[in-house]
Amino acid sequence: MRAWQLEEIGGTPQLNDVEPPRPGPTEVQIDIAACGLNFADLLTIKGQYQEKPPLPLTLGMEFAGVVRAVGSELTGLSVGARVGTFSGGGGLAEVACVPADRCVPLPDAMSFPDAAAFQIxxxxxxxxxxxxxxxxxxxxxxxxxxxxxxxxxxxxxxxxxxxxxxxxxxxxxxxxxxxxxxxxxxxxxxxxxxxxxxxxxxxxxxxxxxxxxxxxxxxxxxxxxxxxxxxxxxxxxxxxxxxxxxxxxxxxxxxxxxxxGYLAFDPKVLTESMTELFDWYAEGKLRPHISHTLPLEKADVGLELLRSRKSTGKVVITP
Missing domain, CATH: 3.40.50.720 (NAD(P)-binding Rossmann-like Domain)
Incomplete structure (x- = not known):
């Protein structure tokens, strides 16, 4: 599969051909349909973000797609489920594996680009x-x-x-x-x-x-x-x-x-918040503003749009 990876802090992300990740016992494997870019992605590249995952790192903190496979210990999510996730990384790729408890089922009316632009x-x-x-x-x-x-x-x-x-x-x-x-x-x-x-x-x-x-x-x-x-x-x-x-x-x-940070010390706050937000979306009260939608090979262009402040709302990448 293709993935935008950062191999050294301060370096230039590269679009690499890599082996798709395999899900662990409590993880799901997702075919990624859309990934939202965030200012935090730029901080990660410079080594200035609060969390510093090990390198090489596949960028992309929030994304949405379809469950492709589930870990051996999971019963809640099934293959074919439409989900969104805040994983902290892995979204600028064609496939990702994330902990199942980081996934949320998407409202039927929510498109994948909207979901990728929504959570954070x-x-x-x-x-x-x-x-x-x-x-x-x-x-x-x-x-x-x-x-x-x-x-x-x-x-x-x-x-x-x-x-x-x-x-x-x-x-x-x-x-x-x-x-x-x-x-x-x-x-x-x-x-x-x-x-x-x-x-x-x-x-x-x-x-x-x-x-x-x-x-x-x-x-x-x-x-x-x-x-x-x-x-x-x-x-x-x-x-x-x-x-x-x-x-x-x-x-x-x-x-x-x-x-x-609430994921570590009070995840219930995020769960209750996202429930209300998804209800508002389903009622037509919220609609993400996406100024640019780009294919995976142009994710570097999307990051530059953020860096130069030439985007409004969200930039979404669609593998």
Whole structure:
């Protein structure tokens, strides 16, 4: 089979011909139909992601397809089942093996590309806004990087939860995409005095930040008393340094959110979240925005789209 593999940290992924993996006793073998790309794939290539799997590594953290074979100790999943999985790797290939407990059955109406674009982005935003920030109807949410892979889902979910959504992104095209996803107001990330502009809009109760500094610092200073700040990632490359005295004076709470980390210490949070999200999808309330769909041999082009910020929503690879 073909697989995009990273053989050394900082190297260039290569499309190799390799033997298909065989499932262990508690694993399933999946014919991959679609794989969603994530900013974390770029961090993995550079050796900057939280988890560092052994090399060589087949890239691709979330994907969807059809069960081809099951391990000897499994009874829950059967050959032919349509599943999605967050495996942490293996998706940029034609076949993968993953633990069965990482697989979720797909709603009948969900396409494979939608499934590959769904889990990490929607899961991250839903757990962040509902479980961590306890977002309430009528509150104001500021989403930084609002046209990106997770940012756009935060706009959708916050809107679905009854919040007033301010979307912050760069350029008219990206702001228009965020508005169509449910943003009530939009603001360009290159606004000269972002803090003052946000305060003029009434301030914010919840900040959803997948970008980092300098936008983080401006958003923090536009927070209302009692606000909650969600630290999702640092796509801009600058990790913000948070002044603790400012948190104290305005009673602000900062929540870190690493969605995949819940698999190790509280997987029930993810299970319950994904159940609600799949229900919303089945009801037509959520639809992933996929800006680019590319064949497997062009996965490197897809990664460059993420790196150069030329994509919106998700990039999906279809083996």
């Amino acid at each position: 982005a929607y899961g991250t935003s839903h757990v962040a806004l509902r479980h961590r920030a306890n977002l309430q109807p009528g509150e104001t949410v500021l989403v930084l990087g609002a046209a990106g892979g997770v940012g756009l889902t935060a706009v959708e979910i916050a809107h679905r939860m009854g919040a007033r959504v301010i979307a912050c992104a760069r350029g008219v095209e990206k702001l228009d995409i965020a508005r169509r996803a449910g943003a009530d107001e939009v603001i360009d990330s290159e606004t000269p005095d972002l803090k003052a502009a946000l305060k003029a809009m009434g301030g914010v109760d919840v900040v959803y930040d997948a970008v980092g500094d300098p936008l983080f610092s401006a958003a923090l200073r536009a927070c209302r008393p009692g606000a909650r700040v969600l630290v999702i990632g640092f796509a801009a490359g600058q990790v913000p340094q948070i002044p603790a005295n400012y948190l104290l004076v305005k009673n602000i709470t900062v929540h870190g959110l690493y969605w995949g």
